[in-house]
Amino acid sequence: MLNKSQFKNNLVTWFEENQRQMPWRETTNPYYIWLSEVMLQQTQVKTVIDYYHKFISRFPTIYELSKAHEDEVLKYWEGLGYYSRARNFHTAIKDVYESYNGEVPDDPQLFGKLKGVGPYTQAAVMSIAFNKPLATVDGNVFRVWSRLNNDDRDIKLQSTRKAFENELAPYVQEKAGTFNQAMMELGALICTPKNALCLFCPVQAHCEAFEQGTVEQLPVKTTQVKKKHIKQNVYIIKNTDGAYLIEKRTQRLLNNMWEFPMFEATGDESVNAQLSTNIQFQHKPVYSLKHQFTHITWDINVYLAKTQVNPQEVTLSENMVWMKLEDRENYNFPVSMSKIYKFLITNS
The missing domain is CATH 1.10.340.30 (Hypothetical protein; domain 2)
Incomplete structure (x- = not known):
């Protein structure tokens, strides 16, 4: 006590x-x-x-x-x-x-x-x-209090x-x-998840888990739900003026942020239908990355258009624009798109 x-x-x-x-x-x-x-x-x-x-x-x-x-x-x-x-x-x-x-x-x-x-x-x-x-x-307090009291209640429970x-x-x-x-x-x-520094703890004398040797077993937390993996294809389209196509997301996740056109890789790609044209892309991805969210992981493959397109020959939806690489600071990119942007800068 x-x-x-x-x-x-x-x-x-x-x-x-x-x-x-x-x-x-x-x-x-x-x-x-x-x-x-x-x-x-x-x-x-x-x-x-x-x-x-x-x-x-x-x-x-x-x-x-x-x-x-x-x-x-x-x-x-x-x-x-x-x-x-x-x-x-x-x-x-x-x-x-x-x-x-x-x-x-x-x-x-x-x-x-x-x-x-x-x-x-x-x-x-x-x-x-x-x-x-x-x-x-928070997570730190859950851990400290569980160990101080040698408490094995599940911290995932409300x-x-x-x-x-x-x-x-x-x-x-x-x-x-x-x-x-x-x-x-x-x-x-001090009271870290692994390899807690118990010998330096200012409240070690009050810690029941230290006394019982159960520090590394606490806190008790039910197994996390396995993350869902979603395969995404990103399409890099450059026009003859040297600008790249980007669009503003309208989905709930990362809503209103900008991205290079991205579609879930279901076998029915929609980029050409959205642009009302027929752009050919390289068959192999030029860059791949993972992006982690709390409950899902995006497995992203990036594909380059084989040729530059005439901006007059494609019809952009209202949430699409052409962006020069040097104008990137005018747009909010999520981390995954920032990485793709850096890839383009490095390889342009």
């Missing part, structure tokens, strides 16, 4: 002396703290820092972001992936500007109703920015999350933001 006050004191003292320096830890601005939490979802700290600086440099206030066009917001998010995060954040910020006079609401219930704000984001922003007594439960939040509630009645950050930092630096 944990000694609550001693455990929290040991943890917070360690955190205050050993925490990593991060720009969002140097501000009390709830907009910046919220932005950092959204960016950090599914993304490593070292990757986020540059994006964070560029984003707040361009959109330093809620007003600037609320008035920005989605295409520009996505441009500053390009490369971070999981673009629904950016769209939801942008929508929520516009709501904050219109409904709350441009101030992030400090009421957890109101904040939790904003677009894209789930239980973790709600607890993190409210506790760190406003010291609201809410416990954050019931386990709720139970952990309730069990952690006593620790966030004071210094909520500091405690939550300390728990997450411990999971990131």
Whole structure:
């Protein structure tokens, strides 16, 4: 059984002396703290820092972001992936500007109703920015708390999350933001998924899993569903003016981002039908890559048109344009298309 006050004191003292320096830890601005939490979802700290600086440099206030066009917001998010995060954040910020006079609401219930704000984001922003007594439960906290209590409940279950939040509630009645950050930092630096640094752990004396030798078996997590693989063909079409054909996606996944024409490889390719012409492509792909999403993987093969086409002889749909390689910065590309673009630059 944990000694609550001693455990929290040991943890917070360690955190205050050993925490990593991060720009969002140097501000009390709830907009910046919220932005950092959204960016950090599914993304490593070292990757986020540059994006964070560029984003707040361009959109330093809620007003600037609320008035920005989605295409520009996505441009500053390009490369971070999981673009629904950016769209939801942008929508929520516009709501904050219109409904709350441009101030992030400090009421957890109101904040939790904003677009894209789930239980973790709600607890993190409210506790760190406003010291609201809410416990954050992310992957790091799941791991730390499971090991501290030698707890084998399945962390994939919503019931386990709720139970952990309730069990952690006593620790966030004071210094909520500091405690939550300390728990997450411990999971990131010491109580790691593999080869945990137990000998350096500031709360080792409180850890039942360390005492029982079960650290590497925890937390318990049900097997992930196997990812679905989808074969995609990408077609590189260059015109006689030296520009390449790209189109804006209208599907839910990566919606409104630009790509070289891509179709699922079902044997019934649609690129020529879409262009109302007959372009011949090389039989072998010139480039292949994989792109991972949460639940699916794209296996992409890239094919080059055998000849350049006269732009006057093809009919483009309204979501298609011709792009010069040097104009690429005007378009939001997902990571997979950025890689194909780099291939073209290297081999052009």
